Each structure stands twice: as C-alpha cells, then as structure tokens.
Amino acid sequence: MSGIIGKKVGMTSIFSADGRSVACTLIEAGPCVVTQVKNVETDGYSAVQLGYGERKEKNTPKPLLGHFKKAGTTPKQKVVEFRDFRVEFEGQVDLGKSVKAGEVFAEGDFVDAIGTSKGKGFQGVVKRHGFAGVGGSTHGQHNRQRHPGAIGACSWPSRVFKGLRMAGRTGGSRVKVLNLKVLKVYAEKNLILVSGSVPGPKNSYVILEK
Known part of the structure; x- marks a missing residue:
C-alpha cells in the first residue's frame, strides 16, 4: 500500500465532462522524505516511513534528531509509516529520497483519506x-x-x-474516508484535487493511501 502525507488546503468545485458541478478538496501532498525503510529480515515486515513538514530543531527530541540525521534530512513535523509500499517504487524509496505526489498518484486513481475531524x-x-x-x-x-x-x-x-x-x-477523532477519486494532479506544485470532502480543518495534516 503506497501513500503520502499532505495538508488540506481547502474545498472548491469543478465541472465534470457532463456539466455537473463536483465538490472537491485540494490537498498539498508532499514532497515527503523517506526517513526509514523497514524490511522482513531486520524488522519482520516491509514498510516505508515518510516525513513531511518542517520542524524547529530546538523543539525536536534528541532521539528524533538522530533519526532524521541518519536519513540526511531536517527534522520533520509529521512522520507516517506505510506498510508494503508498492513494488514499482523498489529502488526509489531509499533512505533520504524524496517522494512527490506525481510519482504516487495519477488522475482517475481512488484513494483513502485519513484525517482528524474538527473538534x-x-x-x-x-x-x-x-x-x-x-x-x-x-x-x-x-x-x-x-x-x-x-x-x-x-x-x-x-x-x-x-x-x-x-x-x-x-469530533476531534481519527476519520478515514474511502474511495475518493483523484480528479487532477498538479505535479509541479505537489497538489492533488480529490472528489468529495476530507476530514479536518484547513491546514490540517491528511494521509492519503492508495
């Protein structure tokens, strides 16, 4: 299962091919940095850990500072683990590599969005x-x-x-919305437009799974 971490920008609407107005959510997805790669031999399962968002070094615990330093990146605000990252990313998810929205998602894909609902x-x-x-x-x-x-x-x-x-x-609880369609991918700006609503307020963290 591949995925990416992002932020909810807000909601808007676009017109479909048959002229219907479709409500959709704009998400700034990535770029994320690979902060850890787990495999069956050493960890018992296969997974990729991604980090997103900048965090001040003075506000980061020292164990986490060492964790990010090992990956060769600055401290990240949000860290999420994705188990069994897609096979086609083999070799592209090395430690310290960057994962962008256009590399993971394409128009027409269906994704699951996870966020924290408004309290x-x-x-x-x-x-x-x-x-x-x-x-x-x-x-x-x-x-x-x-x-x-x-x-x-x-x-x-x-x-x-x-x-x-x-x-x-x-409110204020973890909510997962299934099967949201990716309507547009703006790869150069790391933006994804998905149909429907995504839990959480503006600027809240969102996890997209494919």
Missing part, C-alpha cells in the same frame, strides 16, 4: 447523534425540545447500559 466540544444529543428532541412545546414540554428523553432504566435493570447514545465530546 466540536461537548454537544447534546441533537447535534451529536441527530436526535429529533422530545417534540412539541405544548402539554408542559416547554423546556424539553433538545433533550434526549427517557434513557430506559427503571426498576430493571436499574442502570444505564454502556454505549447508550448521550451527550458528550464530539
């Missing part, structure tokens, strides 16, 4: 789970419009079951 803080059941609320404001229900209603516990089982959908912290 919404503590939210009620209507926003968090799409509940409709208790309903009308008549018959003494003047302050119950967005409440969850009964939660089912009575003399039996005398407790609330685990996993019941209730109010709580919303």
